[in-house]
Amino acid sequence: MIDIRLIVVVSVAYLGLLFAIAFFGDRRADHHRSVISNGYIYALSLGVYATSWTYYGSVGRAASTGIGFLPIYLGATIMAAGWWMVLRKIIRICKQNRITSLADFVSSRYGKSALLGGLVTVVAVVGIVPYIALQLKAISNSFSILRGDPALATSIAGPSAPDPPLLTDTALYVALVLAAFTIVFGTRNLDATERHEGMVAAVAFESVVKLVAFLAVGFYVTYVMFAGFGDLVGRGGGDPDISKLFTFGTSQSYGSWLWLIVLSMLAILLLPRQWQVAVVENVDERHIKTAIWVFPLYLLLINIFVLPITVAGLLRFGSDGVSADAFVLALPLADSQPALALMVFIGGLSAATGMVIVETIALSTMVSNSLVLPVLLRRGDALAEDNLGPRILRIRRVTIVVLLLLGYLYFRVAGDALELVSIGLISFAAVAQFAPAVLGGLYWRRATRRGVTWGLSAGFVVWAYTLPLPSLAHAGLLPSSFVDNGPFGIELLAPYALFGLDGLDSVSHSMLWSWLVNIGLFVALSLTGRRDPAEHVQASMFTDSSGRVDRGTEARLWRGTATVGQLEVLLARFLGADGARSALAAHAARTGADVSPDAAAGADLVWHVETLLAGAVGSASARFVVASVVDEEPLAVDEVLQILDETSEVLAYSRALERKSQQLQQATTELREANERLQELDRLKDEFVSTVSHELRTPLTSIRAFSEILADNPDLDVSERGEYLQIIVSETERLTRLINQILDLSKLESGGAEWEIEPVDLGQIVESSIQATAQIFRDRKVELALAIPDPAPTVTADRDRLVQVVINLLSNAVKFCPPETGLVQVTVTANGSGSPDAADDMARVAVRDNGPGVAIEDQVIIFEKFRQGGDTRTNRPAGTGLGLPISREIIDHLGGKLWVQSTPGQGAVFTFTIPLAVVGSHVTAEGGAS
């Protein structure tokens, strides 16, 4: 349908563009102007998670299980939320120890074990090669569909056509071009950080291309070929085969859904390509923060049109035999949109190539550093070489070619037997075997090498027996009776129903058994075994909560003798003479150490060299080669423990100190505040005492003066004597009143007063108060106006105290009213209408006078003890100055408020509120007026 030459030209042009971008990225990195130092680019490079499995396979899976393709992306989203905790810790550890692959991470965590690194590498390679094959297959088949090959027109992944002759097979050429790309940008030089900026830039670009292409075809299918989501769903709803995709359905189980979520949570962290872009290629750990939300958003966008495309494909092709894996490409072709189809093809090419490139780089680092080099170095002849750098790069290049050819071989041999998704899931299950080693190693200090080695090996064997092996039977390489009846007819060993456990889908079944033995052995052997010194050191370093490594401890744990010259020669073998010299010079500049060839190397220099080498050859090999030139005294376990204990003890002490000092500071602040309060109270008390004594002295002085006059002048006439005696009596009364009020106030303030709270009739209170003050009103000829509603409100209060308050307010009002024209109005209302601060369940009593009023500045102080309004020295009103403070205390205690409103010259209104009695309670008989 599309001219093959056009397809080839466009594909080659696209790959050429990738080369250009990668080249540009590397150039910029060489000039220290990174193009990838950006959170969004980092997130896009993580998009390598979406391979052709996503691109073509999501629709394929959706066509058979509906929503069942989605857990792969939901799980990744869940894990993204944990990145800030887990991924950041891994990145810190890897940067500080120059760990450049997953295999090296596991090896390093468990005492720099070469055996373990090799084991992880083998598991990764065996687990991932089918996944690479899957990508090659997707490219090859989409190519065939695009060019309209009649034999292949119906399928991307299904059991399709006979294999084309080798020399015309697209997949082979694709594999070779990808190998070239990966070699050029993945193994440019032997760098201690193993970062490939150009490659990352190209991968991020590919993420954009595949997203745009998928959204474009999704948009076209949904809104041009059909009239939107609703239209597609509406039409599909008529067909039971399609409408069953709208619900969970019976084609999958809750258990397998959960397993898919868990598998993808782990895959997003443990797949070698994800590890490569997320950990090794990370420029700055702060980029994680952006990726945490951008990456899930990317996954959401690339999945949003899966349902419409699936439904559209099923509606359009029905039972024409077009494989659902091919819908994405077949729909635009069927609608005569060759340009769009070509774009879709390029998008799929992006998805596949991005995955293959990153995956092979990651695997080649593993194979060279964790599998080949440890063997070469132990054989001894490699150490004799002057410069090993080019040789290591050669190993990696060969590895890349071999991996791609292996992928191609798998594709030729077994590729037709499986659909895209199942191959991907087999790989997911393989890397899930790393979960106990990596996550356990990060958070569980006791995890041991023995536990990991046995657990991982056993888990791997069970995985291989229960997932890829039966798939070989599907491909016809093994008799199918092997799957159905078990090997040699032993049903208990049937790979899809091990020990008779059937009813699960193959992935859940495999995960259950493999994790059971993997985690089981990991935990059991870790809990029963012992750890050697190297394991102790690495374990405490990796499990430290911050992920930061204490270099001091590391250096103290090394004891041996070596010269700087020996170390330089060693470095030169791997990094070249120039690299070695500049590395040593940099170290000297930073620490001021003597780096002349004959000087003795300090522990930190040895550690530094070992770390540098770890970046190039892996930590286990680095340990080995450093040990080969350095005379080391082995450390005994108890020595190691002592040093580690000391370090952690000091840490614990300092943390405890910090906590204590914080507590102390807090206590000090509290004490200071309490002290200030006390001082203030003390000052108030002094003031009070001095005021009281002053107030007491005034009547006493006059009593004394008049008594003395009477005593000295016995011959005073009777009228004069009577007058003096009257003064003495009234002053004594004033004194008594004053003392009573002081006692009253102190009782109120100390809470010692007795209260009889009960429902009382407010009208009766006011009336009895008026009776008590009637005499003063008459004396001063002041008029009294009374407004009490009928029935009067009932309030909860202490009767006598409330009467005391009203009397006080009335006598105050009278006192300040002008004689003859004075008018006092008392108003009782049932609720607080007219005042915003009175609630509805309050009664309110207002006492208004037409006296001089209270100046604004006095409106607060008149409620303080012994403070009266006006200029107290010249114009002292009668009274003790305690009436209002006592009234306020009482009203406060009863739950009300007392305040004054006044405009000077126009009288004053004293108002108080008091809680109404609960509705229904009655004024009792003894509540009558006294």
Next chain:
Amino acid sequence: MSDRLRTARLVAVGLLAFALFNFPLLGVFDIDTRVAGIPLLWFYLFGAWLLVIGLLTWITRAR
């Protein structure tokens, strides 16, 4: 925001996502009906997904 608090919030959102994306909660929405023309189960999963992404954005971008 302190680093510790940010980490705790992110982990909490992760747990929330795990609950939202799994059974039994998923079963509540497993009904053959449409919301705005989209099957309810699909609508719910994409909606919950968007909600989680929104929370993650908010937490990681907060100062």
